[in-house]
Amino acid sequence: MGKQRKRKKFYKDFDFLNSPDARPTRLLAEYFGPLRLFRRMRIKDTIVFFGSARIPSPEDIANRKEKNPEESSGLLSLTSYYNDARNLAFRLTRWSKGLKDSKHRFIVTSGGGKGIMEAACRGAREAGGYAIGLTISLPSEPQGNPYTTEELDLEFHYFFMRKFWFLYLAKAMVVFPGGYGTLDEMMELLTLIQTRKIKKKLPVIIHGKEYWDRIINLDSLATFGTISKRDLDLFHFSESVDDAFEFLTKELTKVHLRGRNF
Numbered sequence: 001m002g003k004q005r006k007r008k009k010f011y012k013d014f015d016f017l018n019s020p021d022a023r024p025t026r027l028l029a030e031y032f033g034p035l036r037l038f039r040r041m042r043i044k045d046t047i048v049f050f051g052s053a054r055i056p057s058p059e060d061i062a063n064r065k066e067k068n069p070e071e072s073s074g075l076l077s078l079t080s081y082y083n084d085a086r087n088l089a090f091r092l093t094r095w096s097k098g099l100k101d102s103k104h105r106f107i108v109t110s111g112g113g114k115g116i117m118e119a120a121c122r123g124a125r126e127a128g129g130y131a132i133g134l135t136i137s138l139p140s141e142p143q144g145n146p147y148t149t150e151e152l153d154l155e156f157h158y159f160f161m162r163k164f165w166f167l168y169l170a171k172a173m174v175v176f177p178g179g180y181g182t183l184d185e186m187m188e189l190l191t192l193i194q195t196r197k198i199k200k201k202l203p204v205i206i207h208g209k210e211y212w213d214r215i216i217n218l219d220s221l222a223t224f225g226t227i228s229k230r231d232l233d234l235f236h237f238s239e240s241v242d243d244a245f246e247f248l249t250k251e252l253t254k255v256h257l258r259g260r261n262f
Contacts, residue, residue, distance in 0.1 A: 026158075030157065044104070049117065049174050051178045052115045053111070058083070082119045086120070097127065104256055110134070134156060172204070194231055207237075208239070
């Protein structure tokens with residue numbers, strides 16, 4: 001008899017796992033992997049920050065001005081939003097950690113990249129809390145930031161599975177200035193709330209009214225009748241960290257800490 005051949009189990013066959021035929025398996029992995037992690041770390045409530053990866057931090061601006069003193073661009077004018085995201089995440093995390101006799105821990109979550117995402121993670125960590133980063137693998141852009149909690153730095157391949165985890169645990173959303181990705185996330189979020197595919201009460205902040213009024217005229221949608229006027233009540237515009245913080249903590253207290261969220 002010849003030597004017995006060693007068979008390769010399919011779940012150890014990486015050629016198979018990376019093939020089109022195994023796509024359902026990869027999708028399930030991007031569902032059950034995060035589910036197992038969040039259950040183990042007892043994370044049930046998140047506050048999600050959306051916003052541009054390109055908005056520079058104050059340190060980035062100092063470095064860029066040192067290298068090129070003449071540089072002036074729209075991005076440099078948006079750095080105040082980095083500071084706002086950092087401060088808001090700090091205050092929300094400190095507020096959450098100070099809740100007494102509550103089973104809720106509202107964990108700051110972002111896309112895990114640079115810019116606004118980095119600022120949110122940075123503020124949460126500076127307040128002594130966790131910072132979840134749900135990154136996406138992209139061919140041309142580096143992902144990650146140094147402020148995401150190491151165990152909660154997750155990388156996704158599928159955009160829709162990443163979006164699922166943004167929304168599934170979310171108890172509030174904050175949308176900062178951003179580009180195509182942020183617009184996509186904001187519009188999908190508002191559509192799901194509008195159509196009641198999201199049934200839970202989910203306060204939404206759109207931060208930076210001056211920026212957003214120049215990008216998209218949401219009031220005109222109601223004026224033309226392509227959305228109802230009541231759809232403008234699905235979100236709250238904020239211009240200051242104080243206003244955003246007060247709105248979010250009031251809504252979270254009313255819905256999740258004092259009453260039942262139907």
